[in-house]
Structure formats: C-alpha cells, structure tokens
Amino acid sequence: MRDIATQGIFVADSLFDNLPTSAVICHNSTGVLPISPEPEWVRWGLVAEGQRLWTNYFGTSFTALLMCLMSGFNIARFGEVLYHNGYAKDAETARVRYSATAFAVADWLRFPLDDVNGRSRQTINKVRAMHTFARRRSRRLFQPEEGVALSQYDMAEVLLAFSGICLQAMKEDFNTHISGAELEPMVHMWRLIGYHLGIQDRFNVCASVERMNSCLQEFNTFCEQRAATARPYTNKLRSMALEGFGTFTGIGSVLLGSMTFDLNYKTDVLQNKSLGERPKIRGLTRASSAGLKRASSVASLVLSSKIGGDVLKQVIYSASDIRNDDRPKFTRYQKSLVLLSEGLDYYVWSPPSSVPFLTMAGFCGIFVGTMLFRHVL
Numbered sequence: 396m397r398d399i400a401t402q403g404i405f406v407a408d409s410l411f412d413n414l415p416t417s418a419v420i421c422h423n424s425t426g427v428l429p430i431s432p433e434p435e436w437v438r439w440g441l442v443a444e445g446q447r448l449w450t451n452y453f454g455t456s457f458t459a460l461l462m463c464l465m466s467g468f469n470i471a472r473f474g475e476v477l478y479h480n481g482y483a484k485d486a487e488t489a490r491v492r493y494s495a496t497a498f499a500v501a502d503w504l505r506f507p508l509d510d511v512n513g514r515s516r517q518t519i520n521k522v523r524a525m526h527t528f529a530r531r532r533s534r535r536l537f538q539p540e541e542g543v544a545l546s547q548y549d550m551a552e553v554l555l556a557f558s559g560i561c562l563q564a565m566k567e568d569f570n571t572h573i574s575g576a577e578l579e580p581m582v583h584m585w586r587l588i589g590y591h592l593g594i595q596d597r598f599n600v601c602a603s604v605e606r607m608n609s610c611l612q613e614f615n616t617f618c619e620q621r622a623a624t625a626r627p628y629t630n631k632l633r634s635m636a637l638e639g640f641g642t643f644t645g646i647g648s649v650l651l652g653s654m655t656f657d658l659n660y661k662t663d664v665l666q667n668k669s670l671g672e673r674p675k676i677r678g679l680t681r682a683s684s685a686g687l688k689r690a691s692s693v694a695s696l697v698l699s700s701k702i703g704g705d706v707l708k709q710v711i712y713s714a715s716d717i718r719n720d721d722r723p724k725f726t727r728y729q730k731s732l733v734l735l736s737e738g739l740d741y742y743v744w745s746p747p748s749s750v751p752f753l754t755m756a757g758f759c760g761i762f763v764g765t766m767l768f769r770h771v772l
C-alpha cells in the first residue's frame with residue numbers, strides 16, 4: 396500500500412482526463428466515452444463465478460459495505476471529496492446518492508461483465524466519467540504536494556474497501572466464512588471492475604488474493620492514524636447518511652447507527668469531541684443502551700441471513716430497475732407501492748421462499764417488538 400500511496404497519489408486517469416467536459420458530463424449517451432481494452436489477464440469464467448458468489452452473500456456484503464462507508468468517512472482524502480461534491484447537503488440527497496451507488500454495484504453483480512454494451516459495463520464507464528468530473532470539480536481541494544483528488548491511491552483504497560475490508564467485516568462481524576476457493580473469483584471480479592474504472596494494474600490491490608491480503612494488513616496497521624485525520628464534516632457526512640437511510644428504510648437512524656457502530660468499527664469518531672458538532676441524531680446517546688444493542692444485533696442478523704439478504708437484494712434490484720426504466724417517472728409514493736408489491740409478489744407468491752420468509756418475519760416482529768417494548772420505550 397505504501398508504494399501505491401507514494402506514486403499513486405499524483406496519478407489520475409490518463410484515458411478520461413483529456414476528454415472535454417461535455418463528453419464527461421454526457422455520461423448517459425453511449426459511444427461518447429472511450430473504453431479500456433480488455434486486459435490480457437482477465438478470466439471470464441472466474442469473473443462470472445465471482446459475481447455469483449457476491450450475489451450469494453448479498454445481505455452480508457451490503458451491510459458490511461455500509462459499515463465500511465461509515466468508517467471510511469474518517470479518511471480525509473475521501474470525505475473531503477464527498478463533502479465537496481454535495482453528499483452531506485441533506486438526508487434526502489445522501490439517501491439518493493448512496494442508493495445510486497448501491498444500484499450501480501448491484502448492476503455489476505447482476506449483469507454480464509464481458510458484454511461491453513451491457514448494463515454492467517455501461518454503468519462502470521458512466522461511473523468512471525462521474526469520477527473524472529468529480530476530480531475536475533475538486534481541483535482546488537488539495538495542495539500540489541498532496542496530489543490529485545480521486546488519485547490512483549484513493550481509488551485503490553476504496554477498491555480495497557469494496558473487496559478486502561468488506562470481506563474482513565463479513566468474517567469478523569457476521570461470522571461469514573468464505574473458503575480459499577471462493578476468495579479467488581470474488582477478488583478477481585473486483586480486479587476487473589477496478590481496471591475498467593481506470594485503476595492501472597500496478598495500483599490494483601485486487602491483482603491477486605495475496606496482494607489484497609497484504610494491502611489489507613497494512614491498511615489495518617494504519618487504521619487508527621487514518622481515523623485521526625477525520626474532520627468535522629466526517630460527522631456531517633455520517634449523520635446525513637444515517638438519517639437518509641434510517642428514515643427511508645423505516646429502520647430508523649438510531650437503530651441503523653447502533654447497527655453500524657456497535658459492531659467492529661465502534662464509535663471512534665462519535666466519541667471524539669474535538670470534532671465539534673456531533674451527529675444530530677435524536678437519541679444517538681442511547682445507542683449504547685442494552686435494548687438497542689440487542690435490537691441492532693437482531694437487525695444485523697436478519698440482514699445477513701440468506702432470507703434477509705434475498706429481501707434486500709430484491710428491493711435493490713427492483714429500485715434499480717425502476718431507476719433505469721425509460722417510462723415516465725414514478726412519484727415517490729408510486730415507487731414505494733411498486734417496491735412493496737414486487738416484494739410481496741416475489742416472496743408471497745413464489746412458493747419455495749414464502750413460507751420461511753413469512754415465518755421468519757413473524758418471529759422477528761414478535762422478538763423485536765417485545766424487546767423494544769421492554770428496553771427502549
């Protein structure tokens with residue numbers, strides 16, 4: 396990771412950086428953007444297997460990624476760019492923008508990655524263009540000696556979050572054991588996505604499982620120092636993300652905050668008073684209460700279970716399809732109704748999964764309800 400930091404911090408994306416701004420912001424129109432040639436190291440069978448495995452661990456990996464994001468706001472080079480690009484404007488904006496990221500990642504797991512004109516690859520190229528535009532907008536954020544925004548180093552670090560750090564959280568916080576044989580395709584898939592997002596081979600932390608693990612080890616060693624680079628906007632980014640997701644999903648920002656902080660990544664920044672304004676989440680101080688802790692453990696368990704993960708996957712897929720739909724725009728209420736009906740359609744009317752889902756939902760409802768009644772209210 397150190398070699399990536401010293402050299403990568405000054406390197407951006409040579410293929411996209413010379414494009415006129417008009418091409419970069421028209422990222423919806425096909426044919427305008429260049430495409431990197433397929434790398435000679437790619438093994439398409441391994442990539443498809445990686446997609447299948449990540450999809451299999453959908454609930455656990457997306458919950459772990461949310462934890463990584465909350466923790467990642469600590470990193471000044473990342474948080475500064477997000478903040479400057481409007482991610483902490485308000486809760487609704489935060490929800491819309493992080494959901495868009497989730498939809499894009501879901502596309503990458505779902506649609507073939509070897510089809511240049513397919514939805515996966517189109518989305519990857521669109522994101523590469525978005526990053527290029529964000530880099531241009533962030534030109535004045537760093538001093539010359541601090542390198543460029545969204546440099547190869549920053550991209551490598553976030554790629555590590557999507558792969559190694561996520562896998563680590565899945566193992567440590569959700570007890571998800573991934574075998575050595577599964578790791579190779581899962582890492583290879585991210586290697587290819589990183590490549591098409593503009594990460595050069597010498598900076599690609601997913602070049603192999605060994606490379607990813609050694610970068611992860613180094614990342615962990617410096618994790619606390621990274622947390623020390625957190626700035627006041629770290630709290631703001633975090634509050635808006637929790638409020639946006641917590642309100643929209645109905646989980647509530649307090650429970651969501653408790654879920655993401657009571658696990659491995661703890662309350663590091665929330666307890667750092669030198670950062671000034673703390674997240675304005677009603678009752679966050681109660682996040683340490685025993686009842687809420689237990690409720691958050693149950694919620695994490697549900698999300699990381701196969702059935703919980705399937706529900707989450709279905710919701711994200713449906714929302715992503717609605718977003719990609721060319722028909723006239725749905726209103727928010729129509730969207731909620733469509734999601735609800737699609738969820739019911741999928742779970743209630745598809746016989747293999749309806750019985751366990753309804754049983755599990757019933758038990759969880761009774762359990763969470765009793766606990767909330769006894770400990771929180």
Ligand code: HEM
Binds near residue numbers: 472474495550
């Ligand atoms: C492999 C690494 C990365 C992946 C997989 C990734 C993923 C994404 C995705 C899927 C989007 C699109 C969201 C949408 O459709 O609205 C996005 C946008 C964005 N990303 Fe990344 N990202 C990575 C690295 C980074 C880094 C290192 C930074 C900042 C230091 C960053 C900052 C941003 C910003 C500011 C946008 C919004 C751009 C805009 O609204 O025009 N990303 N990213």
